[in-house]
Amino acid sequence: MPLAVNIMVRIYIDQKPYDVKPGKNLLETCLALGLDLPYFCWHPAMGSVGACRQCAVKLFKDENDKTGRLAMACMEGVRDNMYLSVNDPTARDFRSQNIEWLMSNHPHDCAVCDEGGSCHLQDMTVMTGHAYRRFRYPKRTYQNQYLGPFLHHEMNRCIQCYRCVRFYKDYAGGKDLDVFAAHNHVYFGREKDGILENEFSGNLAEVCPTGVFTDKSLREHYTRKWDMTMAPSICQHCSLGCNIIAGERYGALRQITNRFNGAVNGYFICDRGRYGYEFVNDPERVRQLVVRTENEGPNLFESLKAILGEGRMIGVGSPRASLEANFALRRLVGKEQFYQGIPENEARLLDKVLAIQHSGHVYTPSLKETESADVVLVLGEDPTNSAPRLALALRQAVRTQPLEDTAGSNIPLWHDSAVRELIQDEKGALFMAYPVHTKLDELASGTLHAAPEDIARFGLAIAHYLADNVAGMSKPEGMDTQTLESARRIAELLQKAERPLIVSGTTLLNEDIIQAAYQIGRALEQDEKKAGLFFVLPECNSAGLAMMQAPSLTVAMSAAETGGFATAVILENDLYRRAERSEIDRFLSGFRNIIVLDHLQNDTTRAATVLIPAATFAEGEGTLVNNELRAQRFFQVFMPKNEHIRESWRWLDELRQFQEGSKPDELRELDNLLEELVAAMPQFKGIESAAPPSDFRINGQRIPREPHRFSGRTAILSNVAVSEPKPPEDVDSPLSFTMEGYRGMPPAPLIPFYWSPGWNSGQSVHKYQSETGGSLRGGDPGVRLSGEGLHFENGFQSPAPPAFKRSPNEMTLVPLPHIFGSDELSVRSASVESRAPRPFIALNALDAEQLGAAEGDVLLVQIGGQVYDLTVVRKDELPEGLAGIAYNLPSMSGIAWPAKGVLTKAMV
Amino acid sequence: MIAQETLTTEEMAEIDHEIALVPVRRAAAIEALKIVQQHRGWISDDSLQAIAGYLEISPEELDSVATFYNLVFRRPVGRNVILLCDSISCYVMGYEKIYGQIRERLGIAFGQTTPDGRFTLLPNACLGTCDHAPALMINNELFRDVTENDLDEILDRYH
Amino acid sequence: METPLTQHISFDRPCYNLRDYEKNGGYQALRKALSLSPENITNIVQASDLKGRGGAGFNTGMKWSFVPMNGHHPVKYLIANADEMEPGTFKDRMLMEGNPHQLIEGMIISAFAIQANISYIFLRWAYKKAGRLLSHAIEEAYAAGYLGKNILGTGYNLEMYLHTGVGRYICGEETALLNALEGKRATPRAKPPFPQVSGLFGKPTIVNNVETLCNIPHIINNGPDWFKGLGKGNDAGTKIYGVSGRVKRPGLWELPMGVSMRELIEDHAGGMANGYGFRGALPGGASTDFLVKEHMDINLDYKSVAAAGSRLGTGTMIILDDHTCPVGFVHNLEHFFAQESCGWCTPCREGLPWTEKILLSIERGEGKPEDLNLLEMHTRFLGPGNTFCALAPGAMEPLQSALKYFREDFERHIDQKKCPWR
Numbered sequence A: 001m002p003l004a005v006n007i008m009v010r011i012y013i014d015q016k017p018y019d020v021k022p023g024k025n026l027l028e029t030c031l032a033l034g035l036d037l038p039y040f041c042w043h044p045a046m047g048s049v050g051a052c053r054q055c056a057v058k059l060f061k062d063e064n065d066k067t068g069r070l071a072m073a074c075m076e077g078v079r080d081n082m083y084l085s086v087n088d089p090t091a092r093d094f095r096s097q098n099i100e101w102l103m104s105n106h107p108h109d110c111a112v113c114d115e116g117g118s119c120h121l122q123d124m125t126v127m128t129g130h131a132y133r134r135f136r137y138p139k140r141t142y143q144n145q146y147l148g149p150f151l152h153h154e155m156n157r158c159i160q161c162y163r164c165v166r167f168y169k170d171y172a173g174g175k176d177l178d179v180f181a182a183h184n185h186v187y188f189g190r191e192k193d194g195i196l197e198n199e200f201s202g203n204l205a206e207v208c209p210t211g212v213f214t215d216k217s218l219r220e221h222y223t224r225k226w227d228m229t230m231a232p233s234i235c236q237h238c239s240l241g242c243n244i245i246a247g248e249r250y251g252a253l254r255q256i257t258n259r260f261n262g263a264v265n266g267y268f269i270c271d272r273g274r275y276g277y278e279f280v281n282d283p284e285r286v287r288q289l290v291v292r293t294e295n296e297g298p299n300l301f302e303s304l305k306a307i308l309g310e311g312r313m314i315g316v317g318s319p320r321a322s323l324e325a326n327f328a329l330r331r332l333v334g335k336e337q338f339y340q341g342i343p344e345n346e347a348r349l350l351d352k353v354l355a356i357q358h359s360g361h362v363y364t365p366s367l368k369e370t371e372s373a374d375v376v377l378v379l380g381e382d383p384t385n386s387a388p389r390l391a392l393a394l395r396q397a398v399r400t401q402p403l404e405d406t407a408g409s410n411i412p413l414w415h416d417s418a419v420r421e422l423i424q425d426e427k428g429a430l431f432m433a434y435p436v437h438t439k440l441d442e443l444a445s446g447t448l449h450a451a452p453e454d455i456a457r458f459g460l461a462i463a464h465y466l467a468d469n470v471a472g473m474s475k476p477e478g479m480d481t482q483t484l485e486s487a488r489r490i491a492e493l494l495q496k497a498e499r500p501l502i503v504s505g506t507t508l509l510n511e512d513i514i515q516a517a518y519q520i521g522r523a524l525e526q527d528e529k530k531a532g533l534f535f536v537l538p539e540c541n542s543a544g545l546a547m548m549q550a551p552s553l554t555v556a557m558s559a560a561e562t563g564g565f566a567t568a569v570i571l572e573n574d575l576y577r578r579a580e581r582s583e584i585d586r587f588l589s590g591f592r593n594i595i596v597l598d599h600l601q602n603d604t605t606r607a608a609t610v611l612i613p614a615a616t617f618a619e620g621e622g623t624l625v626n627n628e629l630r631a632q633r634f635f636q637v638f639m640p641k642n643e644h645i646r647e648s649w650r651w652l653d654e655l656r657q658f659q660e661g662s663k664p665d666e667l668r669e670l671d672n673l674l675e676e677l678v679a680a681m682p683q684f685k686g687i688e689s690a691a692p693p694s695d696f697r698i699n700g701q702r703i704p705r706e707p708h709r710f711s712g713r714t715a716i717l718s719n720v721a722v723s724e725p726k727p728p729e730d731v732d733s734p735l736s737f738t739m740e741g742y743r744g745m746p747p748a749p750l751i752p753f754y755w756s757p758g759w760n761s762g763q764s765v766h767k768y769q770s771e772t773g774g775s776l777r778g779g780d781p782g783v784r785l786s787g788e789g790l791h792f793e794n795g796f797q798s799p800a801p802p803a804f805k806r807s808p809n810e811m812t813l814v815p816l817p818h819i820f821g822s823d824e825l826s827v828r829s830a831s832v833e834s835r836a837p838r839p840f841i842a843l844n845a846l847d848a849e850q851l852g853a854a855e856g857d858v859l860l861v862q863i864g865g866q867v868y869d870l871t872v873v874r875k876d877e878l879p880e881g882l883a884g885i886a887y888n889l890p891s892m893s894g895i896a897w898p899a900k901g902v903l904t905k906a907m908v
Numbered sequence B: 001m002i003a004q005e006t007l008t009t010e011e012m013a014e015i016d017h018e019i020a021l022v023p024v025r026r027a028a029a030i031e032a033l034k035i036v037q038q039h040r041g042w043i044s045d046d047s048l049q050a051i052a053g054y055l056e057i058s059p060e061e062l063d064s065v066a067t068f069y070n071l072v073f074r075r076p077v078g079r080n081v082i083l084l085c086d087s088i089s090c091y092v093m094g095y096e097k098i099y100g101q102i103r104e105r106l107g108i109a110f111g112q113t114t115p116d117g118r119f120t121l122l123p124n125a126c127l128g129t130c131d132h133a134p135a136l137m138i139n140n141e142l143f144r145d146v147t148e149n150d151l152d153e154i155l156d157r158y159h
Numbered sequence C: 001m002e003t004p005l006t007q008h009i010s011f012d013r014p015c016y017n018l019r020d021y022e023k024n025g026g027y028q029a030l031r032k033a034l035s036l037s038p039e040n041i042t043n044i045v046q047a048s049d050l051k052g053r054g055g056a057g058f059n060t061g062m063k064w065s066f067v068p069m070n071g072h073h074p075v076k077y078l079i080a081n082a083d084e085m086e087p088g089t090f091k092d093r094m095l096m097e098g099n100p101h102q103l104i105e106g107m108i109i110s111a112f113a114i115q116a117n118i119s120y121i122f123l124r125w126a127y128k129k130a131g132r133l134l135s136h137a138i139e140e141a142y143a144a145g146y147l148g149k150n151i152l153g154t155g156y157n158l159e160m161y162l163h164t165g166v167g168r169y170i171c172g173e174e175t176a177l178l179n180a181l182e183g184k185r186a187t188p189r190a191k192p193p194f195p196q197v198s199g200l201f202g203k204p205t206i207v208n209n210v211e212t213l214c215n216i217p218h219i220i221n222n223g224p225d226w227f228k229g230l231g232k233g234n235d236a237g238t239k240i241y242g243v244s245g246r247v248k249r250p251g252l253w254e255l256p257m258g259v260s261m262r263e264l265i266e267d268h269a270g271g272m273a274n275g276y277g278f279r280g281a282l283p284g285g286a287s288t289d290f291l292v293k294e295h296m297d298i299n300l301d302y303k304s305v306a307a308a309g310s311r312l313g314t315g316t317m318i319i320l321d322d323h324t325c326p327v328g329f330v331h332n333l334e335h336f337f338a339q340e341s342c343g344w345c346t347p348c349r350e351g352l353p354w355t356e357k358i359l360l361s362i363e364r365g366e367g368k369p370e371d372l373n374l375l376e377m378h379t380r381f382l383g384p385g386n387t388f389c390a391l392a393p394g395a396m397e398p399l400q401s402a403l404k405y406f407r408e409d410f411e412r413h414i415d416q417k418k419c420p421w422r
């Protein structure tokens, strides 16, 4: 941090003095001051390039200069005693003229454009006052391209701001989108039609200031932004907890957009997060309460009551259910009968991660902070597939070191193109260790493709070089000199780094890797350096569930063996994905009653005797704890018309009341539940402040979920009744389901959508930030839990594992997750599913040859008691004897890890 | 992506030479396009893929460069390319008459190729020989002070 | 009258090879320069008041002095801008075809002054002959030890590469040229940072025009005062002036800086061709403002031409005669500029095609009176600083001055609904 950060400089805008932060450009400064200055090419996360010429202001030499000159605000750094005018007539005329230029070829097709109503070009056009078109010649037209399932292309609308290529190529590392031709023929697209392959392509819909790239999934059930009911939400599809805005109309979820969180996802989310929402609208949703039981009572409630009174219950929690739901289950079945719905090895890993984060020896950075790491070591993770948004952050991290090296050049960091030209291809140190190639390998200064054991050993070797005098950090035996040398080099770099970052996690289900990451952190601590340890976890609430410190599914299975349980209550969890089919069958056969709460039909719901329709994240409220122990609240987007669909926690709480013999009459509020949760589990202290309580009001008003232009509220139900029904009331949050309420700035966790007068598109987010691009006013949402009160039994010391050795006659398997496909819910979106790989087995050349299998051949793979047909994918970087298999694709059932497989060639 | 077409050893050798002169492989993009165009007359989609593959960049990145420049031909051209200067001094000195005559003689306008593939006619910005306007280039040869009388004889030299 | 730049140029014989060049004093300046300190050379060039001949007229020595010389920059580049694509400009071609070694010698000295070890000649594609001669001359220079490692035993190393472009006027803009050399799209870069600090591949770089560089050996040989003495009025040195259009003898002449327009047109170019009258002239290429009859007696130096409302630019003049429609003339120019816009910034990318379309419709007799306001708006708003680089402002210079001096011609088109010249 430069020392000068607190020293403000004085600038004069239209004769008014302002004290502002130095080091920024004038555009971001003006925006932060609340002045409306139009822009296109500048982007808060991508900086300035000065291409669109929209942000012109008048600059004066000094206070006596009355003439001044036009200058682009985004290209001028603020200087002390700077005089400028935003309102100067020439500057205004120029800005309006610039819009006229941009609009000269624009199709003016707002009425049929998906961007209309949330279009930055519309907003800026109105802002500059341009209204009358003088260009009377034919417009230039283009042909559009097919870009795959995520984005629609409409090039005629393009205003050539270059943001798309700058995001896709420069920021996200995409290769297959670029700008073609020159002068007023420039074209943005692919070389030919085809699927945009970058995992962050969906952001183009938000980065593009007009309707060139629009969300194709929204198009399937199009609704204008102003006609959507929206709520702040959290992405459910990996452990990072990116903040999202979810929008609904007519009972269907229609769109996910990024919700800015300065500490987490910033301006961007991944395509899994953006397009994975359609499971909410799935025709296979569980919609009815179904009781399949012999001793049926006179009505559903009586039957339920009977079941609940039948005997002891076991509760199986879920890492994809909210904390509240897990807690409500625990209360229903009793603390001792509550189990994490994950296998033992995964539970152990998570406990270890928690213990490390809790140890005080390492630092857990936020996702945003990972971007500023100067040396990065990734041990056993493939972020693009296991925590996609992290991959985007690490792409920025490799620029950190070169950017710092430019400090002496006097080129400000916001001057994007100048900085890129200066640093060219230079990259900071990033080391990737994973069994197969990852997408980030292309940025890496070094890679290791090895078995999990050897990745762990490699990590331990690094720890050893960092602190060979620290007890317990001896060099693993039998490593080859080349690997040792690279371990030594990484140790050296980490030692020199100012903000070293180690990324590790649970993906390879290997405890030694996590241990090794920790050892490295410990060793760096000996060096008076707090390393950042960023752990990738399996699911959106894995950390929250783990913090409950309940025993695992495996333990539940043995408990069930001993008998004595009448009923299992399974919360939002398809157990058939967690272990081998036969084991789950055996487990479930031990219960007379199987109560399952879930959103979608799956093998577990099919086994249920009582099936309860659980609200998805869009239909209910709850809290998730992400991988860095940030508790974040997601809010109900809409009240499902089907009243059976309720939050699991509400159902479970009602079941508890049935069980106690009372018929629940009064809805319980989320806040009460949270209070009880903290009382029962003090490790969650602070979680209640993740969002304001339900009785929070501003000027006595709720925060509306609907923009004030929301239309058709009476007409929507006119086929049923012409009088407008009373809107549902939200007892759990301060948000209202209507357009009525407080129109000003809500507290950060409650922002349902971005809007400000004159700023209808998502670009209005800067109005919500304390400084342009900085955190949201009042602090970014979410609370980091300290985890105080957690108890850990496992020690930290464990000897180095032996090196990987191939097993005779079988292949050792490693799970390889895929961004599109491996997540249970997102793959139910047709667009995501279409991008999923076919179930595969990855083999190296030698193993493939021995099996006589070529790329594309199908092998029969016997894993435990199950046989799969898997397509061979050659990955020659895999060590011999190790095969990668597609992890948890929908067509595959659970595998007990660690796993081995017997491979045979399928008969043709 | 697997290139349909591959570069010849000769092309690769020439491109290698250019790559050796620059700090990053990618920086030889324009040279590589020139080399292949020299050999093949134009840059087809397949050639583009092959060059991109050789430079280890995406076809998009290479095409972005290729389509920026006037003299990288992304469409087939005739055996001989006529570049007729249409800039100011040639305008003053009457290039339009020459253009009219070419159109008449060969039946092609700017951007077109004769059906027999003999000539492609393209407009070209100032050829830098303004004191001898009007001027045109055919392939690598420059013709200056072109008059309506010379034109036939000039065109007859190319088959 | 001294003509240092062209003294060894004659198109009646093959251009000098290395031996001939050396026999006539070639590479003596290099020998001398290598015995001086780099800073010393920069000072001499700065003191000579040599101004860049590429169009902008910035003091060359001063430009060099911004290159960091603190030893922290092991890689630096010197680039000769031989992209000459400004319509009406043909002087660098003559210098390169006439005496390639002069350019090479100038480049080596300049590179030594900024301690660059790699140099490029960025040559436009159409200059085939210059390309052949330069490649050969570079080979000769390598063989003679003027290029390569340990030049003339001084320990100084310099590589020189000839790069031919693939056609784009914007490649001549020095920062766009850097992108082209990096194998990218030739869009200009923002300044600051200037190439002197962050140029080719992010390293300190000097880009100079061919004519600028050709002056260097003579300044080193004869000193700054001699050079200053060559000019007639405000500016130092000689200049390659050119005239094209309907004059008796279109051509190029090396003349003292500051020769009058009358002398250039009447004495050197032989006056207007028979039957043609003078209406105006662009004094320094397509991107300069018209001068008209009343300016006949101004001196063609940077300051005097600027005082007359134009720019000396490249010093190669294009004549507008009285048989040529001024609207068609300007339309031709704007067509060129609109085509050659790189497409990066809005005003240029969208504004130039618009002016081109307006001019075309006026010329065809389809113009409307308000079109003139639109043209004027463009000349006002496509000015320096409003666009990303100087292409569009340059494009507006002939247009704005045509609207000033030939307004009635525009109006006649609109009134008569046809071009009076057709």
Ligand SMILES: Cc1cc2nc3c(=O)[nH]c(=O)nc-3n(C[C@H](O)[C@H](O)[C@H](O)COP(=O)(O)O)c2cc1C
Pocket (backbone or CB within 6 Å): C051, C052, C053, C054, C055, C056, C057, C058, C060, C081, C082, C083, C084, C085, C086, C169, C170, C171, C172, C173, C174, C175, C207, C208, C209, C210, C212, C213, C389, C390, C391
């Ligand atoms: C659009 C544009 C085209 C240019 N073309 C050329 C050119 O062809 N040759 C040239 O020497 N300078 C050209 N320039 C000027 C260069 O940017 C640069 O100022 C010059 O090469 C510097 O050399 P000098 O200082 O020796 O004049 C051009 C500038 C612009 C804005």
Ligand code: SF4
Pocket (backbone or CB within 6 Å): C170, C187, C188, C340, C341, C342, C343, C344, C345, C346, C348, C349, C387, C388, C389, C390, C391, C392, C393
């Ligand atoms: S003015 Fe703008 S669009 Fe025109 S050439 Fe310069 S940068 Fe490109």
Ligand code: FES
Pocket (backbone or CB within 6 Å): A027, A038, A039, A040, A041, A042, A049, A050, A051, A052, A053, A054, A055, A056, A072, A073, A074, A075
């Ligand atoms: S935002 Fe400043 S030029 Fe585009």
